[in-house]
Amino acid sequence: MSPSRKFWLFKSEPSCFSFSDLEKRPESTEPWDGVRNYQARNFLRDEIQPGDGVLFYHSGIPRPAVVGTAVVVRGGYPDCTALNPESDAYDPRSTPDAPVWFRVDVRYEKAFPHEVTLEEIKRHPLLGGMELLRRSRLSIQPVTKDEWEVILRLGGILS
Numbered sequence: 001m002s003p004s005r006k007f008w009l010f011k012s013e014p015s016c017f018s019f020s021d022l023e024k025r026p027e028s029t030e031p032w033d034g035v036r037n038y039q040a041r042n043f044l045r046d047e048i049q050p051g052d053g054v055l056f057y058h059s060g061i062p063r064p065a066v067v068g069t070a071v072v073v074r075g076g077y078p079d080c081t082a083l084n085p086e087s088d089a090y091d092p093r094s095t096p097d098a099p100v101w102f103r104v105d106v107r108y109e110k111a112f113p114h115e116v117t118l119e120e121i122k123r124h125p126l127l128g129g130m131e132l133l134r135r136s137r138l139s140i141q142p143v144t145k146d147e148w149e150v151i152l153r154l155g156g157i158l159s
Contacts, residue, residue: 022107054069082094
């Protein structure tokens, strides 16, 4: 693992875009677009880099859970959905010369043999400081290396 590699949790409602949807995309890769929160936008624009790890979290369901991992394959660039008046993510303030919103590209990596539910995360003594538990509505969140490894163990990827 690169010492400069960062880790993130990306939330998506599976009815909109699921982890299996990501796997089915060409080259199992998709732009992560439509984010309309300034703090998450800043992560996308300024901090998330190729090679960073992503915990894919299914939200907005009865049992929210981390279901697998992805990797960032392209760093922040303007989100063109903000320019499209037909898009739900349209923002008339954004222009090609002065974009307001950004996205990254992510590639499916590995599904967890065991989903790691929000309840498991809440109960785990090493995960009590996770951003997920403090800022539950933020769609993109930093994850520490230790939290990353604990989640991978719980999901059945690391022993």
